Amino acid sequence: MTHFHDPTTCQSCAQRFASVFCKAKQEFISEINDQKICNIYKKGQTLFNEGSYPFGVYCINEGKVKLSHLGDDGKEQIIRLLRGGDVMGYRALLSGERYSASAIALEDTQVCFIPKELFISVLKNDTGLAFEMMKLLSDELHKAEVKLTHLAQKPIRERLAETLLFIKETYGYEADGITLSVRLSREEIANLVGTATESTIRLLSEFKKDGMVELDGKKIKILRQKELIKTANLQD
């Protein structure tokens, strides 16, 4: 079980992480600091569930979380990967709906919960934060549209390569500089790529044969990033 530091104050947290809340005015940050509730979720635990009503937003202090969505036939689709500093639960809150996705801890994770009323009232009184939220939503929308296009137009081989690069961008490497610092099952990777688990397993083996990655159970090492980028066939 991971050991966490004593819950940081939002003031120091805002310095450490690039959360949207950094941009809130000082007075509101201390108000948030007073009312926030810190919590620790163990690996595999659910923070909130698709279909239930939101009572606030969550800000990750430390840890990793997946946001996933169930397809009509019950298959998981992972729509976002979150890390320290990331906020979640705001989409449902802002559109006044139930959660459209579930949040599940990928490892032991410490989060702050900010009650709905406080979040809304701060947003109402802090235009700067409201603009940050709009920017955040716009960026997420952009990412979703790009992913949509890739899902529609790119073969699985390219999407898997892209997903590996995305995981690396999100969570980075371990100390050795080549091992992805998150452990995902093959099934989870498949649910991120949008394909069958077997296809993912097969293609990962191919990538290994091609010398692009090294596999050791859930440990994945990126050996040749440039080749991976070429395989992903990215424009940007």
Add this chain to the structure above:
Amino acid sequence: MTHFHDPTTCQSCAQRFASVFCKAKQEFISEINDQKICNIYKKGQTLFNEGSYPFGVYCINEGKVKLSHLGDDGKEQIIRLLRGGDVMGYRALLSGERYSASAIALEDTQVCFIPKELFISVLKNDTGLAFEMMKLLSDELHKAEVKLTHLAQKPIRERLAETLLFIKETYGYEADGITLSVRLSREEIANLVGTATESTIRLLSEFKKDGMVELDGKKIKILRQKELIKTANLQD
């Protein structure tokens, strides 16, 4: 060439359409009314282009517009269909980026252009409108995430049925109550579904054979909506 009424004032426009701007305070609506620039785009004309910088937002007064995104290999992916009352161009503006999609008129269309500075200043001074924008962005994000999941998990047959229903939801029927009131080429439908044009043509023929639709060039009539819904295999 379609005939349009004289450009309506925003006051009357806001009543007629369910635009986000309805929710702005009266004083700002008249300010928008003073500064807006109305324009007519003919079918096929481009309102703005992916990659260029936004100078304001567009509000559709009357007409139909597609928002499309080019894939890395240059293939079009239609990411949204817009109608009267819909606003576009806000995503790029709010995230401070270039347009990530192009807007092209599907028929003769009248739009109001609202300059960037005005839009931002109204947004800064009208919290209600800011919340409406956040809600709009959240709703779009939700739709994108659902579409993403379907794209990843559903076969083309289901996605085509879903797309036909989506077109009907967006643009409705003509006076006869069964003909979709928009003319899209088979290629455009394919770029909405995320598949090859030939697959779309073939499946449309099958739907016709099954008695679900009737085809007359670009005119598509929905004969059995219930069957279509079943074919789309939708949960909601």
Add this chain to the structure above:
DNA sequence: TAACATGCATGATTTTTGTCATGTTTTTAA
């Protein structure tokens, strides 16, 4: 430690989907 469950891996096969080729129809423009 044995028994079981779960995840990983791989082969064989089928299904789905895309691509290429060709002909027809419709639309557009000279």
Add this chain to the structure above:
DNA sequence: TTAAAAACATGACAAAAATCATGCATGTTA
């Protein structure tokens, strides 16, 4: 009005991807 271009349609084929089956490894629990 006619020629050219674009869109539609369909068959044949190839490629991509899913599914089913099986075995091995790993990890978990009684």
